[in-house]
Amino acid sequence: VEQYVNNDPAVKGIWCVPKYSNPTGISYSDETVKRFAALKPAAEDFMIYWDNAYCVHHLYEDDRDEILNILDECKKAGNPDMVFIFASTSKISFPGSGVSVVASSLNNVSWILKLMGVQTIGHDKINQLRHVRFFKDINGLMEHMKKHGELLRPKFAAVTDTLEKELTGLEIGSWVKPKGGYFISFDALPGCAKSIVAKCKALGVTLTGAGATYPYGKDPLDSNIRIAPTFPSTEEMKDAARVFVLCVKLASVEKLLEG
Numbered sequence: 001v002e003q004y005v006n007n008d009p010a011v012k013g014i015w016c017v018p019k020y021s022n023p024t025g026i027s028y029s030d031e032t033v034k035r036f037a038a039l040k041p042a043a044e045d046f047m048i049y050w051d052n053a054y055c056v057h058h059l060y061e062d063d064r065d066e067i068l069n070i071l072d073e074c075k076k077a078g079n080p081d082m083v084f085i086f087a088s089t090s091k092i093s094f095p096g097s098g099v100s101v102v103a104s105s106l107n108n109v110s111w112i113l114k115l116m117g118v119q120t121i122g123h124d125k126i127n128q129l130r131h132v133r134f135f136k137d138i139n140g141l142m143e144h145m146k147k148h149g150e151l152l153r154p155k156f157a158a159v160t161d162t163l164e165k166e167l168t169g170l171e172i173g174s175w176v177k178p179k180g181g182y183f184i185s186f187d188a189l190p191g192c193a194k195s196i197v198a199k200c201k202a203l204g205v206t207l208t209g210a211g212a213t214y215p216y217g218k219d220p221l222d223s224n225i226r227i228a229p230t231f232p233s234t235e236e237m238k239d240a241a242r243v244f245v246l247c248v249k250l251a252s253v254e255k256l257l258e259g
């Protein structure tokens with residue numbers, strides 16, 4: 001990133017999901033945040049779009065990721081106007097009909113307010129009030145997120161426990177065990193992702209399409225599958241995870257025999 005941003009004026013921005021990233025579930029280290037903040041872009045109008053969509057979406061109460069505040073770090077590094085931070089209650093209250101947030105320097109916020117003045121007549125203030133009354137303050141929000149965590153923990157465990165039990169040591173797949181967010185990212189042997197997704201579908205388990213998280217949906221290695229355990233019940237998720245590992249094994253054997 002540093003090499004491209006600092007040398008190529010055609011690079012105008014980067015979109016980041018810094019915490020419990022979609023799709024990998026990882027969070028940026030302090031060093032990574034500081035290096036983003038200290039970029040010396042070749043383009044004068046380069047911007048970082050810091051999509052902190054999973055900022056309070058922890059799975060565990062005692063084992064959480066926290067990241068540095070990019071705005072503070074940008075100020076320290078002499079780049080106070082280089083970042084827009086986004087968040088929303090899409091995965092807190094209602095997807096697509098909650099409240100969204102943008103944070104930035106005073107300069108940038110005044111610029112956005114000018115644009116918004118002609119973009120929208122007014123916000124949905126009733127919905128904003130609904131959110132304030134329901135959550136009350138940051139403590140109310142964190143209590144609410146604990147309940148989400150309780151619902152999601154067993155569903156994530158259904159996937160990661162099955163992956164660990166069935167695939168550890170076989171060298172036919174790797175995955176990250178996230179501490180928050182909404183996804184588990186699985187890397188199969190190269191050339192196997194589409195086949196695994198098709199095999200699961202034939203057995204009644206619908207996964208997000210292979211390669212969905214890549215630009216234009218094209219995974220050059222055909223290896224990545226993003227597992228979203230949030231929607232099914234825990235029991236369904238346990239069955240689906242068993243189907244998934246079976247299909248990973250089948251697709252891998254087929255691939256290895258081909259070679």
Ligand SMILES: Cc1ncc(COP(=O)(O)O)c(C=O)c1O
Nearest residue numbers: 017022051053088090095096100
């Ligand atoms: C990383 C990321 N950013 C943004 C969004 C969407 O947020 P909103 O519904 O507020 O546009 C999602 C998914 O809902 C997401 O996973």
